[in-house]
Amino acid sequence: VGAELRRQQLEPDVGTFSAAISALGAGREWRRAHALLEASLDQAVRPNVVAFGSALTAHGKGGAWAGALRHLARMQAAALRPNVVVLGGAAGALGDGRWAVAEALLQGMWADAMEPNVVVGNVVMNACGRTGQWRRAVGTLARMRAGRVEPSVVSYSALIGAKATSDSWPFALAVMDGLGSQAVAPSAQACTAALAACGLGGRWGRAMRLLAGMGGWMLTPNVVSYTAAVNTLRGGGDEWRLAFALAGLMRSTRVSVDS
Template identity: 30%
Template structure:
């Protein structure tokens, strides 16, 4: 398995596939063949070789169809292939694989769903389809998790002027479910509001505080950036000076956001004082 991974990472696609084929011909135990196939596919995925990942999956599917058994694809195999297609901006292929899992009698899981949603957010113009997958999760018998929420919230960016409203509606809806939204998910919603609606961004940050979530440096940077875009330098300064009460120290990103907010409001002298 290690040799297969090394061949994949070094770009020796043909050699790696030939080695895998030789392993299949040796009639090794099914578990070893499956592990070897998934390791190779993972190696291809990490190096952006989505076509090679599909080749491995195709060979696994062929063995399953032929009744060969060993090496047949499982949920990990499909998850890797879906993720690889997402990285390759092949949204249609990723969605086809996700739907095809059911036809192959392979139980879909949340990780596969998340990979499919991520593929939609990576593909230009497929934001709406990615969110539709989130809505269809219940019909697939899948439970959303914080990763699902994060990817879905980021997908809201594709809706232009309406993006922040959609993000807030989705965030509110998810907050009433059993999904445990973490700081990263809330930061994703904050990021959608950043350039379009500074009051909404501050409302998201306040919601994090009310729920006892840990605010990160990213939380404050994005919130201050939102204030900067809205010309609210006083709010940005307030956020900067409140870092200590949350156990955080101001970093360069925080200070740059605060300085930018003042500069945009023509508070040049104040900005220079902050630098000094």
Template identity: 30%
Template sequence: MFAASEVVQCGIQVDVIVYNSALTACGRASEWQRALELLRSVDAGGLLPTVVTFGAAISATERAAKWPEALLLLEDLGRRGLQPNVILCSSAVSACEKAAEWQQALGLLVEMQALEVQANIITCNSAISACGASSEWRQSLHLLEELDAMSMQADIISFNAAISACESAGAWDAGLAVLQSLSSRDLQMDLITWNTAISACEKAGKWPEALQLLAGLGESSYEPDEITYNAAISACEKAAEWKLALQLLLEVQHGPLRPSVVTFSAAISACEKAGMWRQVLVLLSSLANEGLQPSLITMNAAISACEKAAEWRKAVLLLSQLRAAKQVPDIITYSALVSACEKASRWQHAVVLLTEFSATGGQPNLITYSSAICACEHAAEWRQAFVLMAAAANSSIELDAITYGHAISACEHAGQPEPTLHLLGAFDGILAESLDPTLLLGLENPRY
């Protein structure tokens, strides 16, 4: 980029207007550091920067979310006796919004009042979004309500920002209440509004409302996009409404949109929650036919579906596919695999998988060890159960009463009284630690 400072080096006289143009170009190219260098060159050249000069510099910092630099520039402008305008202040608020600095954004709104600079809807929308980015949804709603007091008409962007703030913070009911208040205003919902509302329903577990909104979107002038369908399918997934999830996936496949890995993952997870492992495998095949690569989350959901049905061979086969895709299985993967083997009474495979995970640098947790010990219980393999308990202790994992119960049962099935008594002694200590002390106090003075 041919900067004004380079023009000066060529011996050509430049004025502040040239610098303003160069600063604007830096901002558009996200070269905020170069913009600040140019601003310093204005002073070094004996020129007087104007409000436009500072505006271009603040805009450059705003694009890069450099809010401290934006605020410093505003202070510098004031020290020079220049009066900031709403455009400069809005850019500074937007810089705070991009960095999720909601307190700084609200502070600027207060400072604007002190400077008698009238905020506009762009300024306020940035402040609402800044609060939302920090999960300060109550502040977002407060600002939305304050727009009326400021004699300012909220637009659809204002409502989108407020609904998004509620959705991000998990205040789904509040977000849906804001959505309902739109009906009393002469505002047209856009695609962002529809998507944010459907996402709020999804996170609130309100799948019927999510599907109603999807139907309403179909009757509007907007077409649902991938984000819309992903949120709707995910809403069905959380309620294990696998048939509805598959129906929505078919709509995507037969329409102008192309399903993504996220779309398939949500549908697979819906089937997994409902124990429909065969449907899961069909979906994995469809995903591959679309030329998509399943993510680790997708594969974990598929393995978990097989685990619920004790389909341990299918689960291990999926592990091979996961590795073939050069993905690294994690604790969720191996916990599901060990549990699948445990449900199928395949204790040897469970132990091999747990050992394999440890050998690759993984750290089995209580759930993994408990599943493997439970597998040993089914086969009365008390010695192997003891080995696993020792391995857990070496990994600083404190086994719970349930796990001890599996080991004790393994000893009993094998007719081993001495190990059983040994474990019972340790079990009594764990059981006492897990009891509420107030219950023990109540036992001292029993009532008849």
């Protein structure tokens, strides 16, 4: 960008770089966004919060957490105060399980009297869930509520998925029951996560009731939902008959059994 502008005898400025970085971030081109931010520093153009935020968002979409943290450190060195977009992008880059750093970013937002949105909270909960830190996920949800950040169905899905153990089914079903009290409609993802929890605990009766109840929420089970339900039937006995019944139901709803 800088070289092209100079060829046209135009001087690149922070607005030009910010716009270009934003465009690259929207296209998930985090490497090029990173290179462009570096180029702006080489051109003695002082990037602003918008430029850093765009670059961090691009890094988040690409899962490039190390680069995101470097840019965050550069902002602090330049005495630029990160905003919700910047820290949300950094937290997104950490969403592959680096829960401790993601949680620290969220805690820092609250400490600085910022108001993190539900997307940032969900990213942290997902990061906790991917490493089995379900108590941390519960704590994040509680803090979101205390901070008047309304959890979404994605929040609850992340909460169910965070506790993927053989004794997690009561927890999963309690979360599903809590959705009704919070006036949040369950999603297919939340139901599937709860079905998987029932499967780990061998609670096929609970799973069948949950599967049957999806229609009441105007949800159509997909192959993942049915597979999770079938997995609860492991253990012998007459449950095999239900497995065949489920396979027939999948065919009647045009869900491929072999998918």
